Amino acid sequence: MNAIVKAHAQSKHLLSGNEALARGVWEAGVNVATAYPGTPSTEILENLALYPDIHAQWSVNEKVSLEVAIGACVVGSRAFCAMKHVGVNVASDALMSQTLAGVNGGLVLAVADDVGLSSSQNEQDSRFWGRFGHLPILEPCDSQEAYEMAIRAFDLSEQFGCPVIIRLTTRVCHVKSIVEVGERKAYAHKGFLNDPSKWVMVPSNAKNLLATQGKRDDLLKAYVNECDLNFAEEGKDKRVGFVTSGPAYLHVKEAFPDAPVFKMGFSCPLPIAKIKNFAKDVDKLIVVEETEPLVETELRAAGLDLYGKDILPKTGELSPLVIKGPVLKLLGEVVEDQVDTSLDVFPRPPTMCVACPHLSPYYCLSKIHNKVRIAGDIGCYTLGAGHPWKALDTTTCMGASISMALGMTLGASEDDKDKPVIAVIGDSTFLHMGLQPLLDVIYNQGNVTVMLLDNRATGMTGGQEHAGTGFDINGKEAPRANFEKIVEAIGINPDRIRRVNPYEMPTMFKIIKEEIKQNEPSVIITNQPCVLTDRFHKHEPLKVVDGCTGCGNCLSTGCPAIIVTHRETEVRKSGKEIEKAYVEIESAACTGCNLCVSTCGPDVIKPVNFTKEAAQ
Amino acid sequence: MSNVNGLTNILVVGIGGQGVMTASEVLSMAAIKLGMDVKKTEVAGMAQRGGVVTSHVRFGPKVLSPAIPKGEADLIVGFEPAEAMRWCDHLKDGGIAMVNRFRIKPPVVNVGLFDYPEDPIQSIRDQGVEVYDFDAGALAQEFGEMRLVNTIMMGAISDHLPFEAEVLKDIIVERFRQKKPELADLNDRAFEAGRMAAAQSAKKAAE
Ligand SMILES: Cc1ncc(C[n+]2csc(CCOP(=O)(O)OP(=O)(O)O)c2C)c(N)n1
Ligand code: SF4
Ligand code: SF4
Ligand code: SF4
Numbered sequence: 001m002n003a004i005v006k007a008h009a010q011s012k013h014l015l016s017g018n019e020a021l022a023r024g025v026w027e028a029g030v031n032v033a034t035a036y037p038g039t040p041s042t043e044i045l046e047n048l049a050l051y052p053d054i055h056a057q058w059s060v061n062e063k064v065s066l067e068v069a070i071g072a073c074v075v076g077s078r079a080f081c082a083m084k085h086v087g088v089n090v091a092s093d094a095l096m097s098q099t100l101a102g103v104n105g106g107l108v109l110a111v112a113d114d115v116g117l118s119s120s121q122n123e124q125d126s127r128f129w130g131r132f133g134h135l136p137i138l139e140p141c142d143s144q145e146a147y148e149m150a151i152r153a154f155d156l157s158e159q160f161g162c163p164v165i166i167r168l169t170t171r172v173c174h175v176k177s178i179v180e181v182g183e184r185k186a187y188a189h190k191g192f193l194n195d196p197s198k199w200v201m202v203p204s205n206a207k208n209l210l211a212t213q214g215k216r217d218d219l220l221k222a223y224v225n226e227c228d229l230n231f232a233e234e235g236k237d238k239r240v241g242f243v244t245s246g247p248a249y250l251h252v253k254e255a256f257p258d259a260p261v262f263k264m265g266f267s268c269p270l271p272i273a274k275i276k277n278f279a280k281d282v283d284k285l286i287v288v289e290e291t292e293p294l295v296e297t298e299l300r301a302a303g304l305d306l307y308g309k310d311i312l313p314k315t316g317e318l319s320p321l322v323i324k325g326p327v328l329k330l331l332g333e334v335v336e337d338q339v340d341t342s343l344d345v346f347p348r349p350p351t352m353c354v355a356c357p358h359l360s361p362y363y364c365l366s367k368i369h370n371k372v373r374i375a376g377d378i379g380c381y382t383l384g385a386g387h388p389w390k391a392l393d394t395t396t397c398m399g400a401s402i403s404m405a406l407g408m409t410l411g412a413s414e415d416d417k418d419k420p421v422i423a424v425i426g427d428s429t430f431l432h433m434g435l436q437p438l439l440d441v442i443y444n445q446g447n448v449t450v451m452l453l454d455n456r457a458t459g460m461t462g463g464q465e466h467a468g469t470g471f472d473i474n475g476k477e478a479p480r481a482n483f484e485k486i487v488e489a490i491g492i493n494p495d496r497i498r499r500v501n502p503y504e505m506p507t508m509f510k511i512i513k514e515e516i517k518q519n520e521p522s523v524i525i526t527n528q529p530c531v532l533t534d535r536f537h538k539h540e541p542l543k544v545v546d547g548c549t550g551c552g553n554c555l556s557t558g559c560p561a562i563i564v565t566h567r568e569t570e571v572r573k574s575g576k577e578i579e580k581a582y583v584e585i586e587s588a589a590c591t592g593c594n595l596c597v598s599t600c601g602p603d604v605i606k607p608v609n610f611t612k613e614a615a616q
Numbered sequence: 617m618s619n620v621n622g623l624t625n626i627l628v629v630g631i632g633g634q635g636v637m638t639a640s641e642v643l644s645m646a647a648i649k650l651g652m653d654v655k656k657t658e659v660a661g662m663a664q665r666g667g668v669v670t671s672h673v674r675f676g677p678k679v680l681s682p683a684i685p686k687g688e689a690d691l692i693v694g695f696e697p698a699e700a701m702r703w704c705d706h707l708k709d710g711g712i713a714m715v716n717r718f719r720i721k722p723p724v725v726n727v728g729l730f731d732y733p734e735d736p737i738q739s740i741r742d743q744g745v746e747v748y749d750f751d752a753g754a755l756a757q758e759f760g761e762m763r764l765v766n767t768i769m770m771g772a773i774s775d776h777l778p779f780e781a782e783v784l785k786d787i788i789v790e791r792f793r794q795k796k797p798e799l800a801d802l803n804d805r806a807f808e809a810g811r812m813a814a815a816q817s818a819k820k821a822a823e
Pocket of ligand 1 (some may be wrong): 351457530
């Protein structure tokens with residue numbers, strides 16, 4: 001068990017923002033905590049699951065996870081839900097109505113924005129949800145604040161009768177710093193609040209609740225101007241004053257230690273009166289925020305004269321250096337231009353793991369890509385868009401592979417309409433939002449070949465369990481969704497459901513070729529585990545023996561254990577130049593999955609202990 | 617080695633799966649033990665193995681922003697030579713690079729799209745950086761355990777920190793004693809081997 005779980009009150013620990021937030025949630029007496037994994041938020045629930053006296057669970061998607069938390073709150077528990085920024089898009093249907101209904105027990109939603117897109121399909125700013133949904137937002141700047149604000153958020157949720165959003169960014173979630181913790185306080189369970197006029201969102205009830213929400217807005221607007229989470233810090237250099245929140249506050253303090261700073265811990269609604277007061281004492285006001293010019297726009301509308309994204313970058317992460325240059329320039333100081341002294345080094349994009357069970361499907365797809373359209377989805381297998389496979393035409397959001405594939409068959413041009421369309425989707429993603437699209441294909445009698453890459457894990461986010469793995473968040477056995485039965489039950493012809501071991505590549509290839517010819521939808525399901533989970537077992541590694549012809553075919557698997565030793569350009573009699581790449585296998589990394597063996601014409605990939613004599 | 621604000625900035629760079637984050641974790645724990653404020657932050661690309669991983673450790677009286685600004689790193693711990701080269705512009709004037717010479721080529725180099733730099737160590741040196749280099753990968757292989765690269769690199773930098781080498785060693789060995797006691801002695805030896813290798817590299821440079 002993680003040491004922090006047993007930590008005593010007032011003890012200090014090196015914790016990430018996610019670990020600290022989890023501790024705060026637990027101390028706040030929460031009974032039910034839910035999430036669907038997503039970088040950079042995943043570790044919050046992973047940590048909560050370690051604590052006693054709390055039900056923590058992975059839900060199938062963010063909407064479901066938020067609704068489970070809402071249910072727990074309605075019957076009087078404190079409930080918590082965590083997700084990454086794009087998760088809120090999925091959960092927003094529940095969120096936008098529950099904001100009207102309000103809460104019984106405290107309800108807190110932690111949303112982690114991937115500022116700088118280290119692992120996401122977009123960079124959206126979750127602070128907009130506070131405006132859209134009339135919801136309070138707290139923004140911690142480090143782990144200590146993440147811990148404290150978690151506890152505070154539950155009190156505020158109950159005080160104002162609404163869900164509270166804690167907005168995190170990668171630089172809070174994944175930064176470790178020292179946190180002083182407290183202890184869990186027993187929560188006086190509120191019991192079910194029997195009030196259909198509050199919980200049943202029919203138009204008549206919702207209409208009444210609009211007025212309640214309006215009153216709440218007014219109370220919140222007054223509160224943020226008194227709240228201790230929003231405060232001004234004095235500074236002797238009054239040429240500029242900064243208004244900031246989250247980790248941007250730390251960058252500002254480092255870049256301009258002597259400047260006055262207004263720090264917002266409770267940033268929605270904006271504490272406008274307090275900020276106006278602060279603005280009086282400084283020559284120039286600068287808003288430093290990640291990532292959209294949101295506070296800036298609202299303050300301008302409130303009549304303040306200020307600088308913001310007109311001088312600072314509009315996207316990506318801020319840092320002391322990023323802030324310093326433009327602000328000094330604004331102050332009329334001579335700023336040396338940053339010279340780029342970086343050395344030129346090849347890029348090192350993330351790759352699939354050695355022996356990843358997704359390698360073989362992509363090897364096959366790369367060979368037929370000129371004859372088919374391939375709609376991708378989100379997960380490790382999105383890497384199939386890159387080298388060496390280049391085998392994806394689209395990737396939008398979770399579950400979209402199957403629905404977009406249907407649209408691609410329906411909207412294709414005359415010369416394109418006979419091209420088969422393949423959708424590639426992972427097991428966790430299929431259960432998250434792939435089932436309904438498949439039903440849509442069946443119902444509308446479309447024809448899509450679905451490749452369901454079942455590696456029994458949510459690989460991309462670190463191998464979490466899900467409803468299809470047979471285990472829960474605590475590693476305890478749980479019912480395991482049966483993909484064959486599910487797809488058969490919703491209408492896939494049983495003959496068109498094919499289970500295949502991806503390491504048997506020739507079989508895999510044959511099945512794909514058969515299924516794309518069918519005039520009804522098919523589902524091809526792989527069945528080998530993610531190599532980073534303990535469900536994967538290594539075999540004897542392989543090596544390349546004498547006789548490699550340099551054909552380079554094995555390299556097209558994309559397995560990173562296969563390494564080029566040297567290259568040659570061979571000139572054929574016809575004058576045609578052929579690039580040769582001779583290889584070896586890094587036996588220490590190779591797991592002996594045997595995938596590459598079938599790609600090697602001259603058959604020179606053999607077990608490490610293979611000797612010619614023994615073979616004769 | 618500390619800067620104006622009294623901070624020590626150590627940038628640990630390498631590739632997913634090499635133990636970069638564990639290294640920065642033990643460095644942070646050493647600083648905490650000495651009563652300092654600490655922040656540690658990672659930039660790891662997608663969760664998969666094989667991408668660039670950088671971990672920033674800052675410690676001193678009070679740490680604000682978690683990431684080490686360009687040009688302010690006191691020390692770069694390069695788990696892979698091309699990665700050390702990629703990040704060496706983050707060093708301050710007079711900063712040090714401790715580099716594992718063991719190369720790891722990514723698939724984009726393998727398939728011939730990009731070239732691996734001819735001599736990354738020399739390229740860093742050409743920037744005026746004080747470089748210590750040795751093959752931590754080969755050392756780890758001698759010990760029969762590639763995962764020791766991490767402890768070997770920690771040993772290598774241990775005489776270049778603003779505190780005693782033993783502080784760091786004790787933390788590493790103690791961690792193993794608690795989690796995997798059978799590996800504690802092995803890590804102790806690996807730490808010392810790294811320390812020795814760095815000292816020899818220094819001697820070679822002086823010759
Ligand atoms: C709405 C939303 N929630 C969460 C994520 C984060 N995320 C990206 S891929 C993925 C799941 C990947 O699992 P799976 O489909 O099984 O594929 P694998 O990575 O195992 O190949 C998750 C949780 C996201 N991008 N969007
Ligand atoms: S984490 Fe698992 S699914 Fe992802 S690339 Fe590695 S082996 Fe494949
Ligand atoms: S057998 Fe081939 S494909 Fe499989 S891990 Fe080894 S080198 Fe990679
Ligand atoms: S497929 Fe066989 S012959 Fe071709 S490069 Fe690979 S090992 Fe050599």
